[in-house]
Amino acid sequence: xxxxxxxxxxxxxxxxxxxxxxxxxxxxxxxxxxxxxxxxxxxxxxxxxxxxxxxxxxxxxxxxxxxxxxxxxxxxxxxxxxxxxxxxxxxxxxxxxxxxxxxxxxxxxxxxxxxxxxxxxxxxxxxxxxxxxxxxxxxxxxxxxxxxxxxxxxxxxxxxxxxxxxxxxxxxxxxxxxxxxxxxxxxxxxxxxxxxxxxxxxxxxxxxxxxxxxxxxxxxxxxxxxxxxxxxxxxxxxxxxxxxxxxxxxxxxxxxxxxxxxxxxxxxxxxxxxxxxxxxxxxxxxxxxxxxxxxxxxxxxxxxxxxxxxxxxxxxxxxxxxxxxxxxxxxxxxxxxxxxxxxxxxxxxxxxxxxxxxxxxxxxxxxxxxxxxxxxxxxxxxxxxxxxxxxxxxxxxxxxxxxxxxxxxxxxxx
Amino acid sequence: xxxxxxxxxxxxxxxxxxxxxxxxxxxxxxxxxxxxxxxxxxxxxxxxxxxxxxxxxxxxxxxxxxxxxxxxxxxxxxxxxxxxxxxxxxxxxxxxxxxxxxxxxxxxxxxxxxxxxxxxxxxxxxxxxxxxxxxxxxxxxxxxxxxxxxxxxxxxxxxxxxxxxxxxxxxxxxxxxxxxxxxxxxxxxxxxxxxxxxxxxxxxxxxxxxxxxxxxxxxxxxxxxxxxxxxxxxxxxxxxxxxxxxxxxxxxxxxxxxxxxxxxxxxxxxxxxxxxxxxxxxxxxxxxxxxxxxxxxxxxxxxxxxxxxxxxxxxxxxxxxxxxxxxxxxxxxxx
Numbered sequence: 001x002x003x004x005x006x007x008x009x010x011x012x013x014x015x016x017x018x019x020x021x022x023x024x025x026x027x028x029x030x031x032x033x034x035x036x037x038x039x040x041x042x043x044x045x046x047x048x049x050x051x052x053x054x055x056x057x058x059x060x061x062x063x064x065x066x067x068x069x070x071x072x073x074x075x076x077x078x079x080x081x082x083x084x085x086x087x088x089x090x091x092x093x094x095x096x097x098x099x100x101x102x103x104x105x106x107x108x109x110x111x112x113x114x115x116x117x118x119x120x121x122x123x124x125x126x127x128x129x130x131x132x133x134x135x136x137x138x139x140x141x142x143x144x145x146x147x148x149x150x151x152x153x154x155x156x157x158x159x160x161x162x163x164x165x166x167x168x169x170x171x172x173x174x175x176x177x178x179x180x181x182x183x184x185x186x187x188x189x190x191x192x193x194x195x196x197x198x199x200x201x202x203x204x205x206x207x208x209x210x211x212x213x214x215x216x217x218x219x220x221x222x223x224x225x226x227x228x229x230x231x232x233x234x235x236x237x238x239x240x241x242x243x244x245x246x247x248x249x250x251x252x253x254x255x256x257x258x259x260x261x262x263x264x265x266x267x268x269x270x271x272x273x274x275x276x277x278x279x280x281x282x283x284x285x286x287x288x289x290x291x292x293x294x295x296x297x298x299x300x301x302x303x304x305x306x307x308x309x310x311x312x313x314x315x316x317x318x319x320x321x322x323x324x325x326x327x328x329x330x331x332x333x334x335x336x337x338x339x340x341x342x343x344x345x346x347x348x349x350x351x352x353x354x355x356x357x358x359x360x361x362x363x364x365x366x367x368x369x370x371x372x373x374x375x376x377x378x379x380x381x382x383x384x385x386x387x388x389x390x391x392x393x394x395x396x397x398x399x400x401x402x403x404x405x406x407x408x409x410x411x412x413x414x
Numbered sequence: 415x416x417x418x419x420x421x422x423x424x425x426x427x428x429x430x431x432x433x434x435x436x437x438x439x440x441x442x443x444x445x446x447x448x449x450x451x452x453x454x455x456x457x458x459x460x461x462x463x464x465x466x467x468x469x470x471x472x473x474x475x476x477x478x479x480x481x482x483x484x485x486x487x488x489x490x491x492x493x494x495x496x497x498x499x500x501x502x503x504x505x506x507x508x509x510x511x512x513x514x515x516x517x518x519x520x521x522x523x524x525x526x527x528x529x530x531x532x533x534x535x536x537x538x539x540x541x542x543x544x545x546x547x548x549x550x551x552x553x554x555x556x557x558x559x560x561x562x563x564x565x566x567x568x569x570x571x572x573x574x575x576x577x578x579x580x581x582x583x584x585x586x587x588x589x590x591x592x593x594x595x596x597x598x599x600x601x602x603x604x605x606x607x608x609x610x611x612x613x614x615x616x617x618x619x620x621x622x623x624x625x626x627x628x629x630x631x632x633x634x635x636x637x638x639x640x641x642x643x644x645x646x647x648x649x650x651x652x653x654x655x656x657x658x659x660x661x662x663x664x665x666x667x668x669x670x671x672x673x674x675x676x677x678x679x680x681x682x683x684x685x686x687x688x689x690x691x692x693x694x695x696x697x698x699x700x701x702x703x704x705x706x707x708x709x710x711x712x713x714x715x716x717x718x719x720x721x722x723x724x725x726x727x728x729x730x731x732x733x734x735x736x737x738x739x740x741x742x743x744x745x746x747x748x749x
Contacts, residue, residue, distance in 0.1 A: 035700070036703070071697065072696060076656050077561055077652055077654045077656055078650055078652065078654065078656050078657065081650055081651060081652055082449070082450075082453070082650075082693055083697075085446065085449055086446045086449075086693075086697055089444070089445040089446040089449065090444055090445070090446035090697075102560065103559050103560050103561065103654065106560050106561070106563060106652075107561070107563070107652045107654070109563075110563050110565050110651060110652075111651070113565070114565075114651075126560070136565070172551075172559075173558065173559035173560075174558065174559055174560045201550075202559065404553060405553060405558075406553075
């Protein structure tokens, strides 16, 4: 008799408990980051960057008291949707911020559209969110980058170095496809040739099956690794005796992993909109403060989230701390021009940042008065004010399909 | 016999009452709870389908997420590419999803049913991962790792975009599935499945074609898996390889074992508890994983028959207590 009733009733009662609470003058921000799982380290950098700005202003954005609610996405799109829904439905947040993987960005954006809540992406770099899907996401704005944005510049740089043939090896998912696509497009338009494309699965730890297949006669190697792959790949590659230069996608040598890398990465080049070794007074102060507080050098993940709060603050300054509503908020944010830690940041008309792209080389040196020799991403060239369409122009760029595993096609692969 | 019949009737009545309570309480709770309840119910159809294999036939499958996957991908692809399934034809998609799940199971069953025990586990795992591989690599169809976003839910007279309406739809589908599976496991066919679970050789000697019985059970489970997938696609609004990955199959298996294998309704309880802990408790406290882990470990240690076994354990404990008392009385009684 009670065999079925008891547990079911318990379930009902458990489900019925709910406690939403709202008070005025409060700016509720839901931050969706991976707190557990392989991307937890990245998630921590994001939270730290976010918190650092909030602590600087004592959680007070021109009168709006920030209530930060952190939710764990586990870097899974499904979970990200549930958490975003929890934030919009139960906590009634004004702003959704976060996600790490491009897939999370694609997953959270529809929630923002459905529930008419602003979604700010400091990290998810899925190209189409601010390109071909732009019209579907009226409450979406990006403070980070599109996957292909820095790699267009890197393609140009690689071409300028005189590399003629390059092999690419990148994580097999949207971010990897789009990054590699951007690199290939510009590199080949400039006269270079991509002669081989290798796609290890996302999260691969053993590159044994892939490294021996790399064509040894190519001039250089383009790599794009994410999460835990970042540490494993260069170690295994150099251990195999590969000597050619490496140009890497932004996340391949980012500071979230750089301190844990060995000397084998010295000399490797990558491109991104931020480097902790950027020698500007603003960045030096940022790095020192961040390091003193959290015990490590800030990564682009930290900077991006820090800058995101700065941008939110700028909008709230204009409204004197009162919430303007989702649509006015997006409009106000999209016309901002600020001087951020990474350099000047503005937005294009599809709400994607226009900012400097730095070509960085890993060097072992002393910097900012720290007394130990460490690995730093020294900036060796700056492409100023780079937008997501590179030099192609918006209309021409949007005519081509989104970069994928098969686009641009590998014309020179045998 | 008559006592058994009436106790079965009482159980059915209890489930109906419980469902009615859920139907009344949940829509009045906060909208996030409605969302979670919808998810738990949609997923528990998959768990129940697995329970037919695990609890009634004795086949532990580690690839059940594949059927959820094909149902979900079918729904998403039809809706986003061909605009099919966003009106009355939603029901056609439901039927198609079940057929596709059944078809896939019919194919996989040919390969898997020959094996037993741990080999069956391995083969279903491998087949499930094949479906995952397809979902992950077949970019042009499945969107690869990005998955497919469903931006709208069906509308036919009623608008399923409304969470409460959608909750009722899922609850109704769930109730119908439960009734169908319950009828199935109590039918002579279901009884022979239990016979196979207990001792396959004896059933063979009695003249039963046990391979065919298992094969049909496998196909039926696949069909319900497909249904679960169709509902899941609209519940979550996104279909990605994450839905067909091994952990989803393991989740289903754990939920079935946690609630109590061979009880059908146990799967629902398992699903509610896991979803409740994972999605709700996790928004409240950071140490929710320990709670979930402790629940699993304690269940396996102390309740090998799952949470549905609790009342039985209590009854046993009382009975042994009572018999001990009686023994004591007898011993102390003057002779």
